[in-house]
Amino acid sequence: MTTAELPHPTAEATPAPRSMADAPLPAYESHSSISMYRGCPLRYGFRYVERRPGEVSPGQFAFGSAVHKAFEAFGLARIRARAEGTPEPGPEVLQTALDAKLARSGLTLDEVEDARRRAVPVLSRFLALEAATAAEPVAVELGFGVNVALPAAGSAEAGAVRFVGYVDRVDRSTDGSTEIVDYKTGRARSQADVDADTQLTAYAFGCARGGLRDPASGETLPPASRLGIYFAESGALAWTTRTDEQLAAFETGLVETVGRIHAREFEARPAPWRCRWCEYRRECPRSARRPDGDRARRPAQPAAPPATNEIGGMRWMTCSTTSRTSSTRRHPRASCSSRARASSMTTRTTPMASAAPAGAAAGGAPAGAKTSAPAARPTATATTSSRARQRRCIGE
Numbered sequence: 572m573t574t575a576e577l578p579h580p581t582a583e584a585t586p587a588p589r590s591m592a593d594a595p596l597p598a599y600e601s602h603s604s605i606s607m608y609r610g611c612p613l614r615y616g617f618r619y620v621e622r623r624p625g626e627v628s629p630g631q632f633a634f635g636s637a638v639h640k641a642f643e644a645f646g647l648a649r650i651r652a653r654a655e656g657t658p659e660p661g662p663e664v665l666q667t668a669l670d671a672k673l674a675r676s677g678l679t680l681d682e683v684e685d686a687r688r689r690a691v692p693v694l695s696r697f698l699a700l701e702a703a704t705a706a707e708p709v710a711v712e713l714g715f716g717v718n719v720a721l722p723a724a725g726s727a728e729a730g731a732v733r734f735v736g737y738v739d740r741v742d743r744s745t746d747g748s749t750e751i752v753d754y755k756t757g758r759a760r761s762q763a764d765v766d767a768d769t770q771l772t773a774y775a776f777g778c779a780r781g782g783l784r785d786p787a788s789g790e791t792l793p794p795a796s797r798l799g800i801y802f803a804e805s806g807a808l809a810w811t812t813r814t815d816e817q818l819a820a821f822e823t824g825l826v827e828t829v830g831r832i833h834a835r836e837f838e839a840r841p842a843p844w845r846c847r848w849c850e851y852r853r854e855c856p857r858s859a860r861r862p863d864g865d866r867a868r869r870p871a872q873p874a875a876p877p878a879t880n881e882i883g884g885m886r887w888m889t890c891s892t893t894s895r896t897s898s899t900r901r902h903p904r905a906s907c908s909s910r911a912r913a914s915s916m917t918t919r920t921t922p923m924a925s926a927a928p929a930g931a932a933a934g935g936a937p938a939g940a941k942t943s944a945p946a947a948r949p950t951a952t953a954t955t956s957s958r959a960r961q962r963r964c965i966g967e
């Protein structure tokens with residue numbers, strides 16, 4: 572080897588690119604990671620095996636994250652107040668937490684103000700819900716981790732996989748059972764969607780396996796008697812349950828999916844609606860939605876008519892300038908110059924296409940995001956908060 576062929580002395584300090592063909596597989600899985608795999612295995616490989624940062628827009632999830640933070644702060648304050656016998660928290664707790672989160676969100680001042688206005692009815696509805704709730708708050712953002720056995724034969728990595736998650740809200744019902752609530756800032760969904768929601772099933776599974784513990788006492792919480800999704804922007808709280816058979820089916824599906832991950836099956840599943848929200852759409856060679864405007868791979872689509880959506884008491888017109896289609900009827904950019912109040916419009920939008928959350932479950936919107944459908948905003952490289960949460964959620 573000549574001197575010119577010797578590796579540069581600093582080369583060792585630069586991590587070699589990871590390859591999904593041989594890089595270590597994740598030590599744990601979550602509902603987000605499994606959903607992403609089921610949507611597009613290649614996307615999973617990019618994120619969880621090669622650990623590419625991807626591209627997310629600054630402030631892409633800002634509103635949803637801020638609302639979640641406000642709800643979390645209020646829940647914590649309420650738990651603390653009850654433990655200490657002090658007065659219940661008021662709306663200032665919600666507003667302070669919301670403002671602090673928005674201030675760090677990367678939004679412009681105008682966008683922050685718009686988000687604050689949008690949050691006014693959201694916070695007031697939440698306060699009313701809290702006042703009417705008889706259940707005892709136990710924890711917010713409660714993590715769990717349970718081991719799931721893998722087949723002893725037919726798998727190169729037989730043993731167990733750790734399944735982890737974070738629950739937005741855990742209450743103790745008046746009968747002592749556990750209630751789990753997930754907060755959503757996207758559009759409200761039907762009862763059938765809530766009944767089929769795999770994220771709630773994942774939480775029910777973690778709880779049934781003894782993964783949730785009361786932070787105050789350390790005691791394992793009993794299985795969830797009911798699970799709910801609180802749609803923050805409509806104020807609707809939809810309850811559902813999961814049977815033992817449903818939890819067993821969930822486990823079977825989880826094991827099957829992990830088996831495919833361990834077999835390193837990372838094939839691409841391009842689809843316009845899926846690739847549109849993928850953080851790797853710029854670098855993915857199989858993307859059906861290239862940012863350079865190459866739509867050759869997309870099937871022809873009829874032009875979507877203008878539509879409106881009602882959010883927080885205001886109705887917004889779909890932005891023709893930014894060419895949002897039916898999968899994102901929410902106005903994509905609060906600061907967009909073509910934003911228009913639709914109060915003068917007579918057309919009422921149809922519900923947003925179901926591609927997103929059930930689709931999100933299938934890998935539509937970035938997995939793990941408990942936020943509204945993201946705007947395909949000019950990008951900046953960043954990691955998502957959901958990934959940070961997953962990294963924190965490894966232990967019992």
Ligand code: SF4
Binds near residue numbers: 613617851856858
């Ligand atoms: S751009 Fe499309 S095909 Fe490529 S990883 Fe993302 S979802 Fe999969």
